[in-house]
Amino acid sequence: MDYPISIPENIKNILQNYGNIIYVQHSDLTENRQFGTGYLVLTSECLLVVSQSKIVCRFNNDDLREVFTEELIGGGRVSVRSETGIFHLLYYSNHLVEDFAKTVRLINDYLKGSSLVFPESSRDSFCKKCGSPLPERSGNCPRCVPRMKILKRIITLAFPYKKEAVFLLIITAIGVLLQVLPPYLTRGIIDDCIGRGNREKLPFYVGAMIITGILYLASRLVHIRLSSWISNRVVTDLRSNLHRALQYLRLSFFNRREPGELVGRIMHDTGELQQFLVDGLPFLIINSLTFIVVGAIMLSLNWKLSLAVMLPLPLLIFGTSWFWKKLHPLFLREGTIVGHLHSILSESLYGLRAVKACSREEHRIQLFNNVNEQLASTRVSTQLISGSFNETIYWIMSLGVSLVWYFGAKMNESSSFSLGDLMAFIGYIWLFYGPLQWFSMVLNWMTHAFSGAERIFEVLDTVPENHRNDKCVEVGKIRGEVEFRNVHFSYERGKEVIKGLSFRVAPGETIGLVGRSGAGKSTIINLLIRFFEPDSGSVLVDGIPLEKIRIDKLRSSIGIVMQEPFLFNGTIAENIAYGMENVSFSRILLAARAAYAHDFIVSKPDGYDTLVGEGGERLSGGEKQRIAIARAILHDPPILILDEATSSVDASTEQHIQEAIGNLIKGRTTIAIAHRLSTLRNADRLMVLSEGKIAETGSHDELIGLDGIYAEMVRSYNSVNALQSVVWGG
Amino acid sequence: MPVKIRWTRPVSGKGEEISFISNDQEYLIIEGLHALDPLSRAIVEEELEKSYYLPKINEIVSTEVFQGNRYFEVQTDKGRCRFIIKNPFTSIRKMAQGVLIRDVVGNQYIIEDMEGLDEKSRRELEKVC
Numbered sequence: 001m002d003y004p005i006s007i008p009e010n011i012k013n014i015l016q017n018y019g020n021i022i023y024v025q026h027s028d029l030t031e032n033r034q035f036g037t038g039y040l041v042l043t044s045e046c047l048l049v050v051s052q053s054k055i056v057c058r059f060n061n062d063d064l065r066e067v068f069t070e071e072l073i074g075g076g077r078v079s080v081r082s083e084t085g086i087f088h089l090l091y092y093s094n095h096l097v098e099d100f101a102k103t104v105r106l107i108n109d110y111l112k113g114s115s116l117v118f119p120e121s122s123r124d125s126f127c128k129k130c131g132s133p134l135p136e137r138s139g140n141c142p143r144c145v146p147r148m149k150i151l152k153r154i155i156t157l158a159f160p161y162k163k164e165a166v167f168l169l170i171i172t173a174i175g176v177l178l179q180v181l182p183p184y185l186t187r188g189i190i191d192d193c194i195g196r197g198n199r200e201k202l203p204f205y206v207g208a209m210i211i212t213g214i215l216y217l218a219s220r221l222v223h224i225r226l227s228s229w230i231s232n233r234v235v236t237d238l239r240s241n242l243h244r245a246l247q248y249l250r251l252s253f254f255n256r257r258e259p260g261e262l263v264g265r266i267m268h269d270t271g272e273l274q275q276f277l278v279d280g281l282p283f284l285i286i287n288s289l290t291f292i293v294v295g296a297i298m299l300s301l302n303w304k305l306s307l308a309v310m311l312p313l314p315l316l317i318f319g320t321s322w323f324w325k326k327l328h329p330l331f332l333r334e335g336t337i338v339g340h341l342h343s344i345l346s347e348s349l350y351g352l353r354a355v356k357a358c359s360r361e362e363h364r365i366q367l368f369n370n371v372n373e374q375l376a377s378t379r380v381s382t383q384l385i386s387g388s389f390n391e392t393i394y395w396i397m398s399l400g401v402s403l404v405w406y407f408g409a410k411m412n413e414s415s416s417f418s419l420g421d422l423m424a425f426i427g428y429i430w431l432f433y434g435p436l437q438w439f440s441m442v443l444n445w446m447t448h449a450f451s452g453a454e455r456i457f458e459v460l461d462t463v464p465e466n467h468r469n470d471k472c473v474e475v476g477k478i479r480g481e482v483e484f485r486n487v488h489f490s491y492e493r494g495k496e497v498i499k500g501l502s503f504r505v506a507p508g509e510t511i512g513l514v515g516r517s518g519a520g521k522s523t524i525i526n527l528l529i530r531f532f533e534p535d536s537g538s539v540l541v542d543g544i545p546l547e548k549i550r551i552d553k554l555r556s557s558i559g560i561v562m563q564e565p566f567l568f569n570g571t572i573a574e575n576i577a578y579g580m581e582n583v584s585f586s587r588i589l590l591a592a593r594a595a596y597a598h599d600f601i602v603s604k605p606d607g608y609d610t611l612v613g614e615g616g617e618r619l620s621g622g623e624k625q626r627i628a629i630a631r632a633i634l635h636d637p638p639i640l641i642l643d644e645a646t647s648s649v650d651a652s653t654e655q656h657i658q659e660a661i662g663n664l665i666k667g668r669t670t671i672a673i674a675h676r677l678s679t680l681r682n683a684d685r686l687m688v689l690s691e692g693k694i695a696e697t698g699s700h701d702e703l704i705g706l707d708g709i710y711a712e713m714v715r716s717y718n719s720v721n722a723l724q725s726v727v728w729g730g
Numbered sequence: 731m732p733v734k735i736r737w738t739r740p741v742s743g744k745g746e747e748i749s750f751i752s753n754d755q756e757y758l759i760i761e762g763l764h765a766l767d768p769l770s771r772a773i774v775e776e777e778l779e780k781s782y783y784l785p786k787i788n789e790i791v792s793t794e795v796f797q798g799n800r801y802f803e804v805q806t807d808k809g810r811c812r813f814i815i816k817n818p819f820t821s822i823r824k825m826a827q828g829v830l831i832r833d834v835v836g837n838q839y840i841i842e843d844m845e846g847l848d849e850k851s852r853r854e855l856e857k858v859c
Contacts, residue, residue, distance in 0.1 A: 091783065135799045
């Protein structure tokens with residue numbers, strides 16, 4: 001028997017006398033709800049709780065009627081219902097809600113004698129490598145970011161531009177050499193021309209200096225041109241790939257993320273990466289090279305003096321890293337506050353109407369000012385520290401220069417260390433110290449850019465929806481039979497929305513889904529169109545499981561009319577024809593007529609060419625609905641999903657919409673989340689959802705006769721409608 | 731019929747109103763524990779204690795930030811544990827007394843007395859918020 005969690009040997013020993021171990025589920029809380037490990041063990045004879053190497057409680061399987069979980073606040077608990085009552089077995093934190101839900105299902109199956117389906121290895125809540133919690137189940141562990149791996153990956157991004165990159169490296173090396181030349185020439189002028197009096201060599205030296213300067217300028221210009229071109233190409237490619245990846249990702253990826261964050265990722269993280277590639281990386285390379293070359297030259301000139309130069313080095317390095325340790329959390333803080341300021345600002349703007357209606361302008365101003373002040377004080381601290389840091393580092397460097405003057409002048413007296421050598425040395429010191437000053441900053445920059453890159457790679461690496469997977473079979477024209485087989489689904493960890501749903505819809509049937517808000521109606525739609533995958537069970541179309549159907553084939557065979565139809569930036573005609581190529585206007589017209597939309601469209605100033613969407617004209621709810629219906633009619637899919645809007649419209653619009661819907665569902669397999677009595681009456685069958693399962697099913701009249709949940713809903717609907725007609729007078 | 735007993739206002743007014751919920755509908759709300767007789771009070775208190783898991787943070791051992799995720803390692807009255815929060819502005823809430831922290835999984839922790847935190851814990855906290 002294979003169970004996902006291996007239990008310690010000593011526990012296995014304790015359980016020896018209680019039958020064969022069937023399944024083990026661990027908890028992150030002990031039996032007295034302390035952080036630790038507890039185990040729920042199912043054996044062939046009994047159900048036990050083991051904690052701290054002791055058996056805490058035991059129930060014989062024969063005595064058990066049911067095992068169930070309860071969701072509490074900050075965790076959950078698993079309990080049994082036996083002949084003698086209800087007993088709580090074990091508590092666990094939210095990390096394990098999903099695991100216990102699956103375990104309990106398994107145990108109940110076992111108790112009933114049904115065949116057991118062992119859950120596949122559970123998705124990790126903790127990183128396998130470092131043991132820290134994961135922000136996403138089975139996601140990447142941000143802590144275990146292998147810097148080298150990311151650097152390598154970033155470099156591979158430049159592979160398409162190999163030639164240019166190599167050329168860039170050569171130019172960089174040349175630049176470094178040219179930069180190192182002037183102090184040498186200075187030495188020559190001082191010693192040769194002035195010292196030894198070879199004045200005629202002066203034009204030669206000065207000429208060399210000027211030429212070096214010009215060549216250096218040239219090399220810099222070429223460098224800048226090349227590096228900005230390459231880094232821009234790399235980042236543009238990245239942005240494009242990122243956007244492409246996002247388009248093809250599963251909807252579940254977006255479920256728990258805010259769109260703003262992803263926009264930030266594409267624009268901000270790529271921007272940071274770009275900055276690093278343009279400025280940071282070349283800086284790093286140039287200065288590392290300069291550092292090495294200058295160090296070598298200084299050592300060759302006079303190793304004793306070089307030591308004096310190196311003396312302040314440890315102080316420099318220590319000071320820099322100490323300062324950056326202080327600065328880093330402040331930068332983070334700044335970023336968080338800025339993010340918070342953004343959200344307050346956007347809330348003030350999006351919620352402007354509510355703010356004004358409740359006269360809360362001053363309150364919002366106060367809120368904004370509070371955070372604004374926090375930002376100011378953080379920034380002051382940051383600038384204070386980094387300012388002082390810069391000046392202090394500068395001072396440390398000048399300390400090194402003083403040392404060189406002292407020892408250098410002494411050496412000049414006693415040995416063959418010329419004035420030129422000394423001046424050259426002084427020149428080299430700045431070239432030597434300069435890079436060090438910024439090394440810590442660049443390393444920090446690198447960390448930022450790398451974590452940005454990591455976020456980008458995370459998106460690129462996430463398995464997309466399986467488009468054109470080879471597991472797919474060729475499907476001919478879809479007839480429109482839909483089946484759900486024992487489907488379980490939860491959006492969030494452990495909160496099951498669909499708990500074992502099974503139903504079958506024949507081609508052409510119209511099914512109405514009813515139930516309270518949150519009962520799972522929209523979820524069924526999401527599962528059918530494969531925006532999400534079921535936790536277990538399967539969804540089939542024409543008898544074929546959805547995983548085996550090419551996703552674009554599936555989605556082109558399903559039409560949706562949503563509650564809040566989304567209109568794209570474009571004309572009304574383009575919106576009706578959205579998703580279809582080469583559609584003649586006459587067909588668009590026909591569809592609009594059938595959707596009872598034609599009349600209001602032609603009344604608009606630009607008719608079918610009216611621009612709608614974000615920048616365009618605002619349509620009323622009823623108008624949007626009918627355009628969505630027209631879209632679906634034009635599309636003519638074998639399966640239709642109708643998510644009826646709950647917003648009420650005036651009576652004549654309502655009539656139009658009802659007739660439009662009537663036109664729409666003719667001859668199609670329709671699954672409608674129904675709110676209108678007319679839709680419900682005309683459906684072939686109704687399914688009443690409650691607690692994630694189908695509670696009642698039948699036609700409208702049959703269900704009224706049943707006098708159950710459905711009947712109750714209709715009664716309250718009628719009384720609400722009656723009230724409405726009294727209030728609105730019709 | 732299974733009954734859920736929950737604080738009506740766990741964050742702003744814990745120790746006050748209590749809701750009795752069945753089938754997702756509240757059927758009773760009381761002003762507070764003081765409105766009950768001793769026997770009922772004991773039962774309700776026990777049930778409330780069982781329904782909420784709220785470790786009290788005594789010490790913040792360490793904090794780190796990676797990719798915007800704040801990692802905490804803390805010592806609580808229930809032992810040592812680790813968790814992650816994403817956005818400190820939304821994950822950390824001021825309660826009537828103390829501070830409530832909710833992590834990415836939905837687990838909750840409370841710092842009952844912010845002033846009583848030792849210097850190190852305070853520094854660690856400031857690092858990430």
